[in-house]
Amino acid sequence: MTLVLVCRSQAKGDKTRDLLLAEHELLLQKRANNGVLAIEGWWDQLDIQVQTCDQSSLGGGNGVLALCRRLQKT
Numbered sequence: 001m002t003l004v005l006v007c008r009s010q011a012k013g014d015k016t017r018d019l020l021l022a023e024h025e026l027l028l029q030k031r032a033n034n035g036v037l038a039i040e041g042w043w044d045q046l047d048i049q050v051q052t053c054d055q056s057s058l059g060g061g062n063g064v065l066a067l068c069r070r071l072q073k074t
Helices: 010-033 064-073
Strands: 002-007 047-052
Touching: 002 010, 010 047, 047 064
Parallel strands: 002 047
Antiparallel strands: none
């Protein structure tokens, strides 16, 4: 599974990805404590990508259209 986080700042995106992974790990641990195990290979298949984008700009090197072109390549 691929999750794409779109942020204006790479640093903020990286921080958000780390927080999201930590929260998800806690949730999976709580579920495991209740006998609900994660699907085997779940962590290996989880891909959280961070993409930067100036969402107030349609064009330009980091605008919405550039983001769309980058996402098409992934």
